[in-house]
Amino acid sequence: MGVSLKDVAQRAGVSVKTVSNVVNSYPHVKPETRERVQRAIDDLGYRPNLTARHLRKGRTGIIALAVPELGNPYFADLATAVIDAASQHDHIVLLDHTAGLREKEVLVSQGFRSHIIDGLILSPIRLETEDLLARAGGPPLVLLGEREYDAPYDHIAIDNVAAARTAVRHLIELGKRRIAFLGARHESLRQPAHLRLRGWREEIRASGGVPDESLVLATDGYDRRDGAAAMTRLLDRTDPPDAVFAYNDLVALGAMRVLTERGLRIPEDIAVVGFDDIEEGQYAAVSLTTMSPDKTAIARLAVDCLVERIASGASTAAFPRRILPGCTLTVRESTIGRGRPGTGA
Amino acid sequence: MGVSLKDVAQRAGVSVKTVSNVVNSYPHVKPETRERVQRAIDDLGYRPNLTARHLRKGRTGIIALAVPELGNPYFADLATAVIDAASQHDHIVLLDHTAGLREKEVLVSQGFRSHIIDGLILSPIRLETEDLLARAGGPPLVLLGEREYDAPYDHIAIDNVAAARTAVRHLIELGKRRIAFLGARHESLRQPAHLRLRGWREEIRASGGVPDESLVLATDGYDRRDGAAAMTRLLDRTDPPDAVFAYNDLVALGAMRVLTERGLRIPEDIAVVGFDDIEEGQYAAVSLTTMSPDKTAIARLAVDCLVERIASGASTAAFPRRILPGCTLTVRESTIGRGRPGTGA
DNA sequence: CTGAAAGCGCTTACAG
DNA sequence: CTGAAAGCGCTTACAG
Known part of the structure; x- marks a missing residue:
C-alpha cells in the first residue's frame, strides 16, 4: 500500500508513462528499460491501484x-x-x-451500485416489465429464469413449457393418470411456474386427458416446507393423486418427506418428479427424478452475453436475445423405483 | 452516466464543494441552497460515482x-x-x-484483489501458517473454520472438540458402543477434522471406552459422495459399527443413502450424527441429528471483527482474537427414530 | 455557510 | 521508444 506508479518511476529513473507501459505489457518498450522498471517494481512491491485504473477507464471488471x-x-x-x-x-x-422481493429486485435492477459494476445478471421472481422499463440507463443487464418480459434485455432461460411437458409425459408413460402440480404461486398468471404449469396442462391434454385444476397446488414459495405443506393438503383430501410434478426439487423433496412420514411408497403409490437437478436429489433415500437444466451453459451464456453488451457500451439491447439452453430428463428412483443404480454417481 | 458533481454545481449555480456537502448530508448547508442543489440533482438524474469516491477515500466498502x-x-x-x-x-x-485448493487459498489471502476490497473473510482448508505469514501487507483478514493458525489474524470458529464430544456423548448415551468417525482427511493431522476427531477420541475415553482407530474412515473430501464411499467401505467389513459420527452433514447424508440402499435401519441398526445443520437434514427421509453451529453469529462476528480491523487501519492484528460462537446438538430421527416430530419445522 | 484548488493513482492522446 | 500534462469524479483541508 502506498507505492504508486510515481514511486516506481522515480526509482527506475523513467516517467510514469513508461512504468504504465511495462505494467500493461505494452509491447514497444526497450528491453533494458523494461528490466530496470521491473526491478523497481519488485523492489518496491508495487501493485497497481485498481480503483484508480477503474476511474480512468470507466470500467471495473466487476459484474453483479x-x-x-x-x-x-x-x-x-x-x-x-x-x-x-x-x-x-x-x-x-x-x-x-433479493429474497424474491419485488422491492429488492427493483433496487438491484435500478443499479443502486452503478459505477461499481460493469453489468448485472438478475434472476427475478416478482419484478414486473414496467420496473424494467423504468430502469434509467443503468449498466447492461441480462435476465435469467422463467419470468418473461417485454423489455430490451437479453434473457437466458430453458424452454420451460417443453421441459414441463417432458416431465409430465414421463409420468403418463409410466401409467400415472392423476398427476398433481405442486408450486403454482398464490399470485398472478405471470409469475414463475406459469410456464411449467402450462406445460403440465398441455401434456395432459395431448395424452387425451383433461387437466384437473383441483390438483394444482398453490404455495407461498418454492422451498422444502412449501412442498411439505402442499403435499399434506393434497393427502388430506379424499382423492389423492398417483403422481406429483413439482415446480422444483426443493418442493419435491419436501413433498417426499411427507409421503415417507405417511408411509406411502414412492413411486408405487405416488411417483415424484422435480426440477433443477440439485445434488441432494441424487442422495435422497429415494433418489429424485428431475429435469436437469444445463446450469453451466446458462451461466456461460449469461456471462458471454453480458460481457458482449458491456463491450458494446449500450445500456439497453436494441435487439434483445432470447436464448434457450438445454434441459433434459434425468430418471431416478422416485419414478421407476429401485433396480437401477440410484445415485447416478 | 456522464452527469458529474460539476454538472450539478453548474446547474444549481454553486460550487462542487456545496453539492458534495448536500450529497453527503453535511449538516451545515443553508436549507434553500440544499433545496436548489437537490432539485438540480433530481433534474439531471445525478448519481455519485462511487469509484471516484473510493479512490479519494482509499476505501471501497467492498469485502471479499x-x-x-x-x-x-x-x-x-x-x-x-x-x-x-x-x-x-x-x-x-x-x-x-477456492475449491479448498491451497494454491487458490494463497492467492486469495495474498489479496490479488487488493485496492478493490477493504478486507477479506477466508475459510481455509489447506492454507498453512507460513502462507499467512508470507502475506505481504494485504488488506485486513478474518479467518473462519476449523483450521488453527499461529498468525496475527482474528479467527472465528466454534469449539470443535467440545462440539464433537457432545455429538459422541449423545450416541454413547443411546447405548451405542462402536461409533465410527467418517471424514478424517487423507492428510496431515493439522487438517480440518483434526479437532472433531480429537473430540471423538476424548469422549470415547471419557466414557471408559478405547477408541478403535479402525473405525476412523478417511475421505478425499467432505461431500455426499465421500460419505457414501466411506460408508460402503465400512459396511463391506466384517465388523460394522452401530453408529456413525460424520465430519459434516453432507458426509452423513451420503452415508445414510448407502445404509438405506443396503436395507439397514436408521437408527436401530446404525445411528447417524452429522455436523452443520443444513436444511436438507431436516427433510431427509430419516431426519438427521446434527451439531448446529450458530451461523448467523459466525457471520456477524466475522463481519464485525473485520469492519473494526478495517477502521483501525492496520493490516495485521497486534492482538489477534479467537472467538467461539455457540454450537448446539439438534436431535432428530437419525438417532432417536420416528416418534417425535421429525422435520423440526 | 460556501468557494477555489489540490490531489487520490491511474491512462491516454499528444509531442518529440 | 519515451516524456510532460491533462483528466477520470470525487473529497478535503484551507480560506474567507
Missing part, C-alpha cells in the same frame, strides 16, 4: 449477480458457475440476494 | 468472502448471512470460491 436466495442449491450452483464463467473473462462477481 | 465451495449448503448459508451482516455496515460482498 442477484439471485433470490443462495439457500436454494440451484442458485448456489448457478452462482458457482457464474463466478467461474466470469473469471474466464477476467471479471469478478459481486453477489446479492 | 472466500469459501471452499458454494455447493455445500453450509457455505451457501454462511455466505447469505455474511452478505446480510455486511449490509448492516454498508458493505457489499465479493464472493469467491
